[in-house]
Amino acid sequence: MEAPQERMSRRTLLAAGIAGLGGMLACRVGSPEGPTSAPAPPEGGLVIRNARPLDAEAPLAQLRSFLTPNEHFFVRSHFGPPTTLPSQWTLTIDGAVKQPVTLTLAEIRKLNAATQTITTECAGNGRGNFRLPKTAGVQWQYGAVSTARWTGVPLGVVLEQAQLTPDARHLWMEGLDQAPIAKVPKFIRSIPADLALNAAFLAWEMNGSPIPLLHGGPLRLLTLGWFGMASTKWLTHIHARPAVSDNFFMATAYRFADGSPVERLRVKSLITAPLADERLRTGKVRVAGQAWSGLGSGGIKSVEVSLDDGQTWQPTRLTGQEYPYAWRSWESEIQIATPGPKRLLARATDRSGSVQPRRADPNPGGFGNNSMPEVGFDATQA
Amino acid sequence: MRLRLDTLFACSICLTGITSACRPASGQAGDDVATQMAAPRPSAVLQQVVAESEKASAAALPEGTGRALVEGNCLICHGAALIQQQHKDSAGWTKTVKQMRTWGAPLAEQDEPALIAYLVKSYGIKEP
Numbered sequence: 247m248e249a250p251q252e253r254m255s256r257r258t259l260l261a262a263g264i265a266g267l268g269g270m271l272a273c274r275v276g277s278p279e280g281p282t283s284a285p286a287p288p289e290g291g292l293v294i295r296n297a298r299p300l301d302a303e304a305p306l307a308q309l310r311s312f313l314t315p316n317e318h319f320f321v322r323s324h325f326g327p328p329t330t331l332p333s334q335w336t337l338t339i340d341g342a343v344k345q346p347v348t349l350t351l352a353e354i355r356k357l358n359a360a361t362q363t364i365t366t367e368c369a370g371n372g373r374g375n376f377r378l379p380k381t382a383g384v385q386w387q388y389g390a391v392s393t394a395r396w397t398g399v400p401l402g403v404v405l406e407q408a409q410l411t412p413d414a415r416h417l418w419m420e421g422l423d424q425a426p427i428a429k430v431p432k433f434i435r436s437i438p439a440d441l442a443l444n445a446a447f448l449a450w451e452m453n454g455s456p457i458p459l460l461h462g463g464p465l466r467l468l469t470l471g472w473f474g475m476a477s478t479k480w481l482t483h484i485h486a487r488p489a490v491s492d493n494f495f496m497a498t499a500y501r502f503a504d505g506s507p508v509e510r511l512r513v514k515s516l517i518t519a520p521l522a523d524e525r526l527r528t529g530k531v532r533v534a535g536q537a538w539s540g541l542g543s544g545g546i547k548s549v550e551v552s553l554d555d556g557q558t559w560q561p562t563r564l565t566g567q568e569y570p571y572a573w574r575s576w577e578s579e580i581q582i583a584t585p586g587p588k589r590l591l592a593r594a595t596d597r598s599g600s601v602q603p604r605r606a607d608p609n610p611g612g613f614g615n616n617s618m619p620e621v622g623f624d625a626t627q628a
Numbered sequence: 629m630r631l632r633l634d635t636l637f638a639c640s641i642c643l644t645g646i647t648s649a650c651r652p653a654s655g656q657a658g659d660d661v662a663t664q665m666a667a668p669r670p671s672a673v674l675q676q677v678v679a680e681s682e683k684a685s686a687a688a689l690p691e692g693t694g695r696a697l698v699e700g701n702c703l704i705c706h707g708a709a710l711i712q713q714q715h716k717d718s719a720g721w722t723k724t725v726k727q728m729r730t731w732g733a734p735l736a737e738q739d740e741p742a743l744i745a746y747l748v749k750s751y752g753i754k755e756p
């Protein structure tokens with residue numbers, strides 16, 4: 247019998263392979279003489295930004311596949327996983343409901359399971375790329391974003407069992423995680439009831455395996471099209487309330503400079519090939535990456551690349567299948583005519599017409615940096 | 629109160645919930661799915677890498693009177709890297725330290741200026 251970890255890894259990789267031809271082809275990077283395989287991931291599989299609580303990015307080379315293997319999926323939480331887990335996991339829904347309910351994990355798993363492919367991005371992804379003289383929080387670069395195929399049920403199916411009343415306008419999501427010191431407020435986020443009913447997913451499997459503890463297992467929320475802070479991990483309690491949560495992490499944290507709340511994903515692209523400082527030959531070079539937005543319905547209209555700091559742009563091909571709330575893989579071949587240092591830019595446009603900015607407006611919290619990605623590399627004469 | 633670093637590391641790694649030392653209560657199979665089976669723990673390799681990362685970041689704290697204050701107050705809840713990657717002026721670090729005291733960091737009020745001065749000196753505004 248396979249060890250659970252081995253089984254998870256193989257199944258995840260299989261899923262990644264099936265999910266998109268790009269997942270396999272993405273390993274072929276550069277000109278025919280150039281690198282042909284992704285560099286090995288760091289030991290442990292992640293780029294660690296902070297050890298405790300663990301905040302770690304996906305290595306960019308591991309984001310070449312459409313689905314991110316669980317062991318490379320970025321890790322983020324305010325307090326880390328709960329240190330003590332109950333023998334039986336339950337989810338309670340109460341407050342403004344006709345029928346408060348407490349469901350066991352087994353009962354939830356008996357509901358009609360579905361799969362949903364979802365891209366999740368930390369609101370602070372790219373904070374470190376703002377390069378501000380004053381900055382707080384984890385200095386993420388490009389890799390606090392990942393995509394997985396989740397198994398679970400639409401949250402609305404579970405909420406039906408409790409029957410929300412008209413006063414249930416916001417659902418406060420509480421997980422089992424907490425700080426080592428009891429006075430630190432818990433991480434409680436709320437989402438509007440209409441969003442909870444129509445665009446939220448309750449998951450217990452990730453890429454075909456039980457959700458790893460670091461990723462919110464055994465039960466977590468995924469709020470579609472919103473930054474990751476709205477996708478509560480280790481979910482145990484849903485409080486149906488008339489008002490938005492007054493928790494610190496809702497009322498004070500996660501705000502842009504003008505005080506507006508950080509919510510929906512912004513149009514954004516990522517370059518996964520070539521990688522920074524890679525050495526390539528002149529001639530035809532394959533470039534590739536991912537692009538996403540918070541729109542749903544696929545979202546991404548086009549991705550273009552530039553080698554001349556945005557003076558001219560070249561279209562790329564969108565590849566693989568389109569999923570409403572997942573990123574879209576893109577690729578192209580560009581001609582490198584002369585040797586020397588090069589800088590590649592990418593920009594995505596979504597179906598609403600929003601274009602990824604060259605440089606996003608910085609804000610003190612470092613949220614929502616959807617500036618165009620840029621990769622510097624060297625070309626040598628073929 | 630000052631925690632010994634070896635105690636702190638053992639404790640801190642446990643607080644991340646990623647070591648086998650932090651086992652959940654034993655599950656009752658019955659009709660339900662035992663929680664620990666439903667939420668696999670990180671690999672041994674990742675646990676080791678994380679532990680080494682935490683040690684390295686703590687070791688990189690600059691010498692000075694504030695270092696012991698960081699070790700004894702801040703590292704109770706989080707790793708040193710969380711501090712080291714931030715850059716704030718005196719007002720910024722003052723706000724952070726006061727917030728942490730409000731949230732239960734055991735820092736004595738009379739030690740606040742020394743801790744803030746250490747943080748500003750070590751992790752102040754970053755040159756453009």
